[in-house]
Every structure is written in C-alpha cells, then in structure tokens.
Amino acid sequence: MQARTHVTLEDVARAADVSLATASRALNGMRVTPHLRERVLLAAERLAYTPNAHARALAGGAHRTVGVVCHDVSDPYFAAIAGGVMRVAADNDLLVMLASTFSDPEREIAYVSMLRAERAHAILLIGSGFEDLHWERALEAELKPYLDGRGRVAVISRHRSLRVDTVLPENRAGAAAMARAMLEMGHRRFAVLTGPPVLTTVADRLGGFRAELRKAGVKLAAADIVEGPFTRDGGYAAMTRLLDQGTRATCVFAVADVMAIGACAAVRDRGLSVPDDVSVAGFDDIPIVRDLTPPLTTVALPLQQLGERALELALTENPERRRRVLRMGGEVVVRASTAKLT
Amino acid sequence: MQARTHVTLEDVARAADVSLATASRALNGMRVTPHLRERVLLAAERLAYTPNAHARALAGGAHRTVGVVCHDVSDPYFAAIAGGVMRVAADNDLLVMLASTFSDPEREIAYVSMLRAERAHAILLIGSGFEDLHWERALEAELKPYLDGRGRVAVISRHRSLRVDTVLPENRAGAAAMARAMLEMGHRRFAVLTGPPVLTTVADRLGGFRAELRKAGVKLAAADIVEGPFTRDGGYAAMTRLLDQGTRATCVFAVADVMAIGACAAVRDRGLSVPDDVSVAGFDDIPIVRDLTPPLTTVALPLQQLGERALELALTENPERRRRVLRMGGEVVVRASTAKLT
DNA sequence: TACGCCCCTGAAAGCGCTTTCAGAAAGCGC
DNA sequence: GCGCTTTCTGAAAGCGCTTTCAGGGGCGTA
Numbered sequence: 001m002q003a004r005t006h007v008t009l010e011d012v013a014r015a016a017d018v019s020l021a022t023a024s025r026a027l028n029g030m031r032v033t034p035h036l037r038e039r040v041l042l043a044a045e046r047l048a049y050t051p052n053a054h055a056r057a058l059a060g061g062a063h064r065t066v067g068v069v070c071h072d073v074s075d076p077y078f079a080a081i082a083g084g085v086m087r088v089a090a091d092n093d094l095l096v097m098l099a100s101t102f103s104d105p106e107r108e109i110a111y112v113s114m115l116r117a118e119r120a121h122a123i124l125l126i127g128s129g130f131e132d133l134h135w136e137r138a139l140e141a142e143l144k145p146y147l148d149g150r151g152r153v154a155v156i157s158r159h160r161s162l163r164v165d166t167v168l169p170e171n172r173a174g175a176a177a178m179a180r181a182m183l184e185m186g187h188r189r190f191a192v193l194t195g196p197p198v199l200t201t202v203a204d205r206l207g208g209f210r211a212e213l214r215k216a217g218v219k220l221a222a223a224d225i226v227e228g229p230f231t232r233d234g235g236y237a238a239m240t241r242l243l244d245q246g247t248r249a250t251c252v253f254a255v256a257d258v259m260a261i262g263a264c265a266a267v268r269d270r271g272l273s274v275p276d277d278v279s280v281a282g283f284d285d286i287p288i289v290r291d292l293t294p295p296l297t298t299v300a301l302p303l304q305q306l307g308e309r310a311l312e313l314a315l316t317e318n319p320e321r322r323r324r325v326l327r328m329g330g331e332v333v334v335r336a337s338t339a340k341l342t
Numbered sequence: 343m344q345a346r347t348h349v350t351l352e353d354v355a356r357a358a359d360v361s362l363a364t365a366s367r368a369l370n371g372m373r374v375t376p377h378l379r380e381r382v383l384l385a386a387e388r389l390a391y392t393p394n395a396h397a398r399a400l401a402g403g404a405h406r407t408v409g410v411v412c413h414d415v416s417d418p419y420f421a422a423i424a425g426g427v428m429r430v431a432a433d434n435d436l437l438v439m440l441a442s443t444f445s446d447p448e449r450e451i452a453y454v455s456m457l458r459a460e461r462a463h464a465i466l467l468i469g470s471g472f473e474d475l476h477w478e479r480a481l482e483a484e485l486k487p488y489l490d491g492r493g494r495v496a497v498i499s500r501h502r503s504l505r506v507d508t509v510l511p512e513n514r515a516g517a518a519a520m521a522r523a524m525l526e527m528g529h530r531r532f533a534v535l536t537g538p539p540v541l542t543t544v545a546d547r548l549g550g551f552r553a554e555l556r557k558a559g560v561k562l563a564a565a566d567i568v569e570g571p572f573t574r575d576g577g578y579a580a581m582t583r584l585l586d587q588g589t590r591a592t593c594v595f596a597v598a599d600v601m602a603i604g605a606c607a608a609v610r611d612r613g614l615s616v617p618d619d620v621s622v623a624g625f626d627d628i629p630i631v632r633d634l635t636p637p638l639t640t641v642a643l644p645l646q647q648l649g650e651r652a653l654e655l656a657l658t659e660n661p662e663r664r665r666r667v668l669r670m671g672g673e674v675v676v677r678a679s680t681a682k683l684t
Numbered sequence: 685t686a687c688g689c690c691c692c693t694g695a696a697a698g699c700g701c702t703t704t705c706a707g708a709a710a711g712c713g714c
Numbered sequence: 715g716c717g718c719t720t721t722c723t724g725a726a727a728g729c730g731c732t733t734t735c736a737g738g739g740g741c742g743t744a
Contacts, residue, residue, distance in 0.1 A: 074425025
C-alpha cells in the first residue's frame with residue numbers, strides 16, 4: 001500500500017494554493033484565517049485526503065494506538081475483557097492492536113516488541129503472568145521504554161516483580177471464598193480441574209482453593225488435582241480422567257468456566273447428573289454460564305470492567321510513578337450446578 | 343512515547359562504528375561482510391534496539407499490519423472469526439488492528455479511515471454490509487486506495503455493489519435449508535426472531551427462511567416476525583414479546599445463535615419447555631451451543647475458517663483483479679432443541 | 685501619514701528509516 | 715605490479731508530516 005496511490009498533504013496544499021505548513025495547521029485546528037482554512041478543508045475533502053499516520057507519528061504528532069496482548073481472543077474470558085477495552089478505546093479515539101499469543105511466552109515477547117516498534121501509546125497485557133522469572137526479566141527488558149516513561153503499561157494478572165499498573169482479579173480470595181462456600185454446603189471430598197500451572201492466574205486460583213481447604217482440615221489428594229489446557233475440551237478431558245480413576249469427590253472446582261463447561265458435559269456423557277451426582281463450580285462468570293442447564297456456580301469477575309479499568313489505568317498519567325493496583329471481583333455466585341450435601 | 347527515550351538506528355551505527363546504511367543493511371539481512379554484520383547485530387542487541395515501525399513504513403520498508411473491523415469482539419460469533427484471523431496473522435508475522443463498531447455505520451467508516459491512515463496492508467470487514475447504498479458509497483470512497491490496488495480488502499458478509507473479495511456465509515441457503523428441515527419435522531406454524539434488518543446478513547437469513555416457507559405454501563404472519571438487537575438479551579426480549587402476544591408458533595427460528603440462547607431462556611422462564619412446547623433453532627453454530635441443554639439446532643458456519651480464509655484472500659495477490667467469492671457453511675445441524683411434530 | 689506591534693503565513697529543518705549512487709577496496713588476469 | 719571488474723561501504727536524498735523561525739501584511743497610535 002505504499003505505492004504512489006495516496007494523496008499527500010502537499011497535494012492538498014497545492015490544490016488549496018497555500019503552503020504545506022498552513023495546510024497542516026488548518027487540518028489540525030490551529031489558528032488559521034477562516035478563509036484559508038475553508039479552502040484547505042475543501043481541497044482535502046475533494047481529494048479524499050487521509051493523513052499518513054506513520055508520517056504524523058514520526059514527525060512527533062499524535063498517534064492514537066494502543067496494543068493489547070492476550071492468550072486467545074476467541075476465548076470468552078478474553079473476548080469479554082477485550083469488549084471492555086474496545087469500548088474505552090472507542091471513547092478515546094484509539095485504534096487497538098490486538099495480538100493472540102496462544103499461550104506461547106515467546107510469542108508474547110515478540111508481540112510486545114512489535115507493539116514497541118509501533119510506538120503504541122499504551123500496552124495492555126491480559127492474563128499474561130507466567131511463573132517464570134527468566135521470562136519476566138525478558139518481558140521487562142522488552143517493556144523498558146514504557147516502564148521508564150509515565151506508566152503506559154497495564155496488566156490484568158499478577159506478575160511477580162514487574163512494576164506496572166495492575167488490574168488484579170481476586171483470584172486467590174475468590175477461589176478461597178468458593179472453597180468456603182462449598183464447605184458450607186457440606187462438601188468434604190473435592191477435586192480440582194486446573195490449567196497450566198505456570199500461569200499465575202492458575203496458581204492463585206488453585207492455591208487459594210487449596211489453602212482454604214487445608215485451613216478447614218480437608219485434604220485434597222494429588223490425584224484429585226487434574227491438569228489440562230484452559231479450554232472446554234481441556235475441562236472435558238480432565239473430568240473424564242477424574243471419573244475414570246473413580247474419584248470420590250462430591251464437588252469439582254474448575255479454575256475457569258470454560259473448563260467447568262467441559263466438565264459438565266463429561267459428567268453428563270457418563271450418564272451422571274450435575275449437581276445430583278457431582279457439584280461443579282467454575283471461575284470467571286463468563287456471560288454464557290447463566291444460560292447453561294444447570295446454570296453454573298462460579299466466582300464472578302466483572303470482565304468487561306476489567307478491560308475498561310485496565311485501559312483507563314494505562315491511559316492516565318501516573319505522576320507519583322507508583323505501581324497502582326486495582327483489585328476487582330471475587331464474589332461467589334451460587335447457582336444450580338452445585339448442591340448442598342445433606 | 344515519542345520522547346527521546348528510544349534507541350535509533352543511528353545509535354546502533356555509531357556503537358558499531360559503521361554507517362547508517364550498513365547498519366540498516368545488516369539488520370535487514372542484505373549482503374554485508376559477516377564481520378561487520380556481527381558487530382551491528384551485537385550493538386543492536388546491547389542497546390535493545392527496536393526499529394521504529396513508522397519510520398520504516400514511511401521510508402517504504404515492509405510494514406506488516408492488517409486491519410479488522412467487526413461489530414463487537416465480545417460477541418461469540420465475531421470472537422470465533424477473529425480467532426481464525428489471529429491464527430493466520432500469527433503465521434504471517436502480521437499485527438492485527440481490531441476495531442469494534444458496535445454496529446454504528448458511521449463508526450465503521452471512521453475506523454476504515456483510521457486503518458487507511460495507518461496504511462494497513464489489508465483490511466477485513468466482518469459482518470459489515472448494510473442495506474444502505476448511500477453508506478456503501480461512502481465506504482467505497484473510503485476504501486478507494488485499497489480497491490484500486492491489488493485486492494487487499496476482503497469482507498465477510500454480502501455487500502450490494504462493493505467490488506471486493508468476499509467470504510460469504512451461506513446465509514440465504516442455510517436459512518432455507520433450516521426451513522425445509524423444520525417443515526420436514528412437521529412444523530407448520532413458525533415465528534422468527536430477527537436482528538436489525540439493515541444488515542444484509544439478517545436480510546438474507548430472514549429472506550431465505552421466508553422464501554422457503556412461501557414455496558411450501560406456509561404463511562408467516564408479520565406479527566410472528568419479531569425484531570430485536572443481535573444479542574442474547576435481544577433474543578430474550580423478542581421471545582418474551584412473542585409469548586406475550588400468544589403466538590401459536592411451534593417452531594421459532596432465531597437468525598443468530600445468541601438470540602436463540604436468549605429465546606430458550608425466555609421460554610424456560612415461562613415454565614415452558616424447549617422443545618416440548620416450542621422448538622427453537624438458531625444460526626451460526628457458535629461453539630457453546632452444543633453444550634446447552636438442550637443443545638441447539640442451528641445452521642453451521644465454520645467460523646474460525648471464515649476468518650482464516652478471509653485474511654488469506656486479502657493477503658494473496660489477485661492478478662485478474664476479479665471479485666473472488668468463497669461461499670462457506672450452511673449445513674443444518676439438528677440437535678435436541680427442535681422436535682418432530684407428530 | 686508614518687512608525688511600531690502583533691498575528692499569520694511560508695520556508696526549512698528534522699523525525700528515523702530505506703535505498704540509490706558513487707567511490708573505495710578488494711580480487712583477478714596478464 | 716598494473717589495470718580492469720566486482721563487491722561492499724558511506725554519503726545523501728527522500729518518505730509525509732509537524733513545528734520552529736523569520737518575514738510580511740494589517741492594524742492601532744501619534
């Protein structure tokens with residue numbers, strides 16, 4: 001698209017018979033005689049002029065672009081968050097560059113590098129956060145110019161040492177609350193369907209749940225923690241394995257709703273019932289879960305708001321240059337996928 | 343982010359004690375004495391140099407960026423398509439600029455303009471297509487530089503006159519097939535939950551369904567076509583209205599799965615049963631619908647592939663400069679949300 | 685009518701990179 | 715060892731825009 005096919009400011013200036021400088025000023029709303037301004041605007045309109053964003057950015061003009069990195073836009077969790085980001089972006093006339101890493105840390109770094117090359121105004125990392133200091137160092141190095149500046153990065157997830165503004169879902173507390181809720185409902189035998197443990201999000205949810213059980217003196221056998229990819233099918237497979245090994249759990253906690261959905265399907269496919277034979281709980285409260293049968297008990301996160309707040313955070317100056325942390329969500333929503341044990 | 347905080351090629355060249363030109367060549371893999379190349383690469387590494395994508399684009403170098411415009415990323419339909427786009431983008435080292443219009447045609451045009459300003463390699467319009475020639479003219483004007491070039495635009499949806507490469511879901515044929523399937527199951531009284539009629543996608547689905555009924559001599563009363571926003575809640579509200587007005591339909595066809603999901607909820611909330619009291623069918627086959635109870639009968643679209651093919655289309659040269667049209671999907675998948683009428 | 689001040693316009697520099705164009709260095713044959 | 719060709723390197727010219735810096739015109743004041 002770099003062919004001679006684009007109208008330039010010079011073309012407009014010539015058509016309006018003014019200098020380049022004047023044309024630029026007219027287009028950018030600076031003081032120009034109304035008469036000339038009109039001529040320029042008209043010429044621009046007639047020629048269907050679109051300023052070259054690259055030239056503008058290069059010359060130091062405004063360039064309204066933000067970068068967002070997530071695992072997978074097609075996952076309802078990220079889609080919902082992205083929805084919030086998009087809303088704020090639209091309100092601020094920002095163009096969003098979205099990248100899916102498909103959970104590959106290398107790709108995450110590569111994308112951040114590309115966003116840096118694009119000189120994105122702000123960078124948002126959603127659900128990043130790997131339990132890997134080596135990786136975090138690399139990310140930090142990549143993010144350097146942004147970190148030095150005035151806080152134009154925000155993350156949604158916990159990072160071990162990265163000093164950036166954070167919107168933190170209450171993963172640990174939420175999972176703990178879920179454990180408490182299930183204990184109160186009389187459950188004593190649990191199983192957990194977990195995702196890749198290198199993700200801090202997973203670690204926190206699993207950790208919070210376990211800790212609370214331990215506090216209550218309830219054991220969680222290693223065999224009852226089954227790991228799988230962070231997807232519907234991952235949940236299905238994990239639950240199937242659990243069933244295969246003849247688990248005695250009465251309550252299964254999946255660290256993400258999408259996994260819980262798969263788990264429910266697996267239970268049903270065995271001819272068992274949720275919640276009569278086994279209670280299933282999830283995490284996230286993605287929109288669809290209230291329309292399932294039975295509707296899913298889960299830990300609610302205000303997903304759209306997560307995205308909104310994160311972008312707002314990245315967009316507002318941070319004069320004190322201190323890491324701002326916004327904790328959100330974490331309430332247990334009990335629906336019909338979990339039953340009281342009598 | 344335009345402060346003096348970024349390392350430039352000049353810095354690298356100086357550090358490596360070579361000229362700018364040599365540094366550029368070394369970094370871009372052109373012929374340079376191995377000895378010098380290594381020095382440059384090392385210097386670049388040490389300084390954490392990231393080329394300025396704007397400068398590069400401006401100077402005519404490669405700039406790997408594509409623009410995607412959709413209604414709302416958080417909608418499962420678009421999310422799934424976007425997933426496909428992301429996959430192909432990742433394979434091609436492309437950065438994706440994603441914009442949500444929230445179904446506002448003005449905003450759609452504004453975004454295309456921004457993408458044009460960014461000199462995006464390719465532009466993808468997903469589910470665009472308004473039944474509004476005035477709008478289409480404006481869009482065409484905005485897209486001009488891309489249309490003149492060698493086919494770097496693709497759309498997923500039908501446009502009336504826009505001459506661009508198209509990945510076309512079989513909306514009309516799919517809806518017709520659904521009508522046939524329902525007729526074969528014995529239904530004779532129908533209702534349709536429809537979206538904004540200005541969307542060609544909606545028009546085609548509604549049109550295909552109606553035409554097939556008419557062909558079979560089955561009437562569809564105007565009162566039995568209820569319109570609502572293209573969302574879960576829109577479907578819920580529409581179905582509620584239908585129920586309120588005492589519809590006698592035995593089968594309700596929603597022009598989108600998300601609406602069908604809302605419709606099912608509305609039916610249940612009335613204490614009625616899907617499919618015993620009323621059959622519900624949708625369109626799209628978004629991933630979640632097979633996990634609903636009952637699983638949703640729908641017209642299947644290979645959503646992810648839609649996105650993949652569209653981007654591939656936009657990325658491949660089109661020497662003959664003819665509009666390429668790829669028709670996809672449209673098979674009826676009968677699940678348990680629809681019942682035979684005896 | 686003449687002088688000074690202020691605002692507006694135009695020329696030009698530069699943002700960071702790629703690429704052309706010569707010139708320098710190196711390689712070859714005789 | 716000389717002169718030619720063949721590489722490879724460095725200087726410089728843009729890419730399209732914003733912005734500084736003077737200069738010029740219009741106006742107010744005496």
